Amino acid sequence: MAGRSNTRRPALRRQPSSPSGPKAGPKASQKSGRQPGHNPARGRPQSRVGTRREPPWLGRLPGRWLGNHLQAGADTLRRLLRAPLSTGLTVAAIAIALALPAALRVVLTNLEQISANWDQDAAMTLFLRPGVDEQRGAELATQLQARADLDTAILISRQQALAEFRAYSDFGAALDHLTDNPLPVSLLLYPAAPYLVPGQALGQESEQAANTAPPATRDLSSDQPPVHAPVDLERLASELEALPEADFVRVDALWLQRFAAILALLRNAALLLAAVLGLAVLLVVGNTIRLEIEHRRAEVEIMSLVGATPALIRRPFLYIGAWYGLLGGLGAWLLIAASVLLLHAPVERLTGLYDTRFDLHGLGLAESLILLAAATGLGIVGGWIAVGRHVRQLEPR
Amino acid sequence: MIRFEHVTKRYAERGDALRDVSFTLEPGEMAFLTGHSGAGKSTLLRLIGLLERPTRGRLSVAGQDLGALGRRQIPLHRRRVGMIFQDHRLLPDRNVFDNVSLPLLAAGMHPRELGKRVRAALDQVGLLRLEHALPTSLSSGEQQRVGIARAVVARPPVILADEPTGNLDPALSREIFHLFERFHQVGVSLLIATHDLELIATQGHRTLRLHQGRLVADSGNW
Ligand SMILES: Nc1ncnc2c1ncn2[C@@H]1O[C@H](COP(=O)(O)OP(=O)(O)O)[C@@H](O)[C@H]1O
Ligand SMILES: [Mg+2]
Numbered sequence: 355m356a357g358r359s360n361t362r363r364p365a366l367r368r369q370p371s372s373p374s375g376p377k378a379g380p381k382a383s384q385k386s387g388r389q390p391g392h393n394p395a396r397g398r399p400q401s402r403v404g405t406r407r408e409p410p411w412l413g414r415l416p417g418r419w420l421g422n423h424l425q426a427g428a429d430t431l432r433r434l435l436r437a438p439l440s441t442g443l444t445v446a447a448i449a450i451a452l453a454l455p456a457a458l459r460v461v462l463t464n465l466e467q468i469s470a471n472w473d474q475d476a477a478m479t480l481f482l483r484p485g486v487d488e489q490r491g492a493e494l495a496t497q498l499q500a501r502a503d504l505d506t507a508i509l510i511s512r513q514q515a516l517a518e519f520r521a522y523s524d525f526g527a528a529l530d531h532l533t534d535n536p537l538p539v540s541l542l543l544y545p546a547a548p549y550l551v552p553g554q555a556l557g558q559e560s561e562q563a564a565n566t567a568p569p570a571t572r573d574l575s576s577d578q579p580p581v582h583a584p585v586d587l588e589r590l591a592s593e594l595e596a597l598p599e600a601d602f603v604r605v606d607a608l609w610l611q612r613f614a615a616i617l618a619l620l621r622n623a624a625l626l627l628a629a630v631l632g633l634a635v636l637l638v639v640g641n642t643i644r645l646e647i648e649h650r651r652a653e654v655e656i657m658s659l660v661g662a663t664p665a666l667i668r669r670p671f672l673y674i675g676a677w678y679g680l681l682g683g684l685g686a687w688l689l690i691a692a693s694v695l696l697l698h699a700p701v702e703r704l705t706g707l708y709d710t711r712f713d714l715h716g717l718g719l720a721e722s723l724i725l726l727a728a729a730t731g732l733g734i735v736g737g738w739i740a741v742g743r744h745v746r747q748l749e750p751r
Numbered sequence: 752m753i754r755f756e757h758v759t760k761r762y763a764e765r766g767d768a769l770r771d772v773s774f775t776l777e778p779g780e781m782a783f784l785t786g787h788s789g790a791g792k793s794t795l796l797r798l799i800g801l802l803e804r805p806t807r808g809r810l811s812v813a814g815q816d817l818g819a820l821g822r823r824q825i826p827l828h829r830r831r832v833g834m835i836f837q838d839h840r841l842l843p844d845r846n847v848f849d850n851v852s853l854p855l856l857a858a859g860m861h862p863r864e865l866g867k868r869v870r871a872a873l874d875q876v877g878l879l880r881l882e883h884a885l886p887t888s889l890s891s892g893e894q895q896r897v898g899i900a901r902a903v904v905a906r907p908p909v910i911l912a913d914e915p916t917g918n919l920d921p922a923l924s925r926e927i928f929h930l931f932e933r934f935h936q937v938g939v940s941l942l943i944a945t946h947d948l949e950l951i952a953t954q955g956h957r958t959l960r961l962h963q964g965r966l967v968a969d970s971g972n973w
Contacts, residue, residue: 421861653842661830662857749822750803
């Protein structure tokens with residue numbers, strides 16, 4: 355077979371890399387002149403098209419790269435919009451899956467806003483025994499205000515209590531028929547800060563108090579020792595209840611503590627929900643793209659055959675994933691924005707009843723961007739997972 | 752240009768499709784590859800295009816040992832080998848122009864820059880006027896010419912054709928071979944698997960004959 359190649363020598367003269375061949379040179383140039391489209395020669399000087407093969411585009415690489423990507427992104431979107439129904443269904447599924455954790459997040463933000471208002475005045479109400487009159491109540495208020503763990507004590511007279519009750523409840527008309535005011539004298543108490551904030555802070559600070567060095571040591575070591583130990587609202591309440599004039603103490607903050615525990619639970623639930631539904635988004639996108647690849651199998655194979663890199667083969671499918679994610683994210687955002695808009699009036703009415711100023715918040719700018727970015731990211735990852743297996747199948751064995 | 756050294760390709764299910772094949776195709780050479788159905792012609796071409804890898808032996812193209820090419824270098828290699836198939840392998844939902852432009856897109860060329868090259872390739876195969884047609888609206892011979900245009904548009908130094916005239920009548924087959932002859936004249940190396948013994952006889956090119964995976968003859972006259 356080696357001898358064979360010797361007899362084949364003449365062919366060598368037509369070899370592109372040896373333009374010095376005595377006969378083939380002019381002949382080849384004549385041919386290629388007539389057929390500008392086919393010229394396998396590398397660096398053959400007379401080929402106009404050939405010189406274009408290695409244009410000095412290395413310098414404009416970022417521009418070309420970006421251009422290619424923009425083109426791919428636009429092409430993919432156009433493709434998706436050509437099948438509006440199937441695209442719409444997939445996008446809707448993603449939007450709903452994303453809207454649930456995002457909505458929970460919105461609910462949490464609003465609930466936290468409420469509890470933040472309450473935190474500011476962790477108030478407690480000391481209801482005095484029915485027989486105790488307002489003068490005694492006033493004395494008690496002065497007395498209590500002197501305590502280190504109480505900031506302010508405000509006397510609420512029986513008339514004030516009745517007026518307030520009349521204003522904020524639906525029993526106004528019924529109260530008109532009462533000859534006697536059934537409400538006792540009460541004191542509105544504001545504990546001195548710092549106090550143990552119910553919920554997370556309560557847990558942390560009591561642990562700290564139990565586990566760290568005794569107060570004396572701490573005073574020595576710290577530059578600015580606290581004025582007093584944090585007020586334990588529950589202990590304060592039981593102390594106040596022990597007063598002879600006291601009937602009972604209602605600690606609004608205790609309810610707050612339970613509320614905070616519920617919030618913490620909801621926060622964990624939101625994380626879990628986000629994880630599970632994020633996975634659902636991956637599955638939806640992954641499966642949709644898997645079908646798309648199946649559908650475009652011939653194209654994928656031919657692109658691979660003609661020398662497309664795996665990155666280039668993956669690209670349109672990653673763009674599909676990105677678009678699905680982004681459109682799904684936008685859908686989720688719209689769902690939430692619409693819900694907030696719809697709920698605004700009812701919530702306003704509700705909070706009006708409780709005399710709280712409360713604005714219903716939707717998703718903030720940062721949260722919206724995070725939602726969209728996460729959605730797009732999930733779409734791309736879903737696409738990557740779906741396309742990865744197919745690209746590996748294209749490798750030669 | 753193409754060098755096989757004791758190349759064996761074994762399929763787990765079928766045994767050896769190629770057995771100890773050695774030959775060299777010089778740069779610019781045009782040769783036919785023939786043999787009965789199942790002799791291993793397609794397998795041999797697929798090895799050159801690095802669609803598959805040999806089980807044993809060494810295979811190099813343009814001096815490059817294909818065994819040394821990693822995963823990332825495969826696309827580059829394939830861009831330097833134009834492949835033509837009996838069933839054309841065109842994308843039915845893309846028009847002729849788009850089909851032919853695929854190798855250029857694969858090479859990273861911007862869609863706006865490739866018009867000239869694509870039209871030049873279409874001009875060579877005489878299909879310039881059909882650039883907007885869908886492949887399904889074309890005759891079998893025209894489809895094959897689109898496949899050829901796609902194989903040459905990126906100007907690869909090697910062209911492989913796997914029974915390119917299998918479905919064509921003699922007149923169309925002669926046209927196709929005439930095209931190959933012209934690529935040969937501008938210096939491209941060609942390896943063409945075919946059953947068309949009559950045509951081979953009239954062409955007088957080197958012929959490699961496979962029989963049950965073995966290279967049993969290597970001449971223009973067997
Ligand atoms: N992908 C494959 N898996 C298993 N066996 C294969 C595969 N491709 C080809 N073969 C076998 O290898 C042998 C050669 O096939 P092929 O190269 O297609 O022959 P030809 O193209 O000459 O008709 C045949 O026996 C065929 O069944
Ligand atoms: Mg075959």
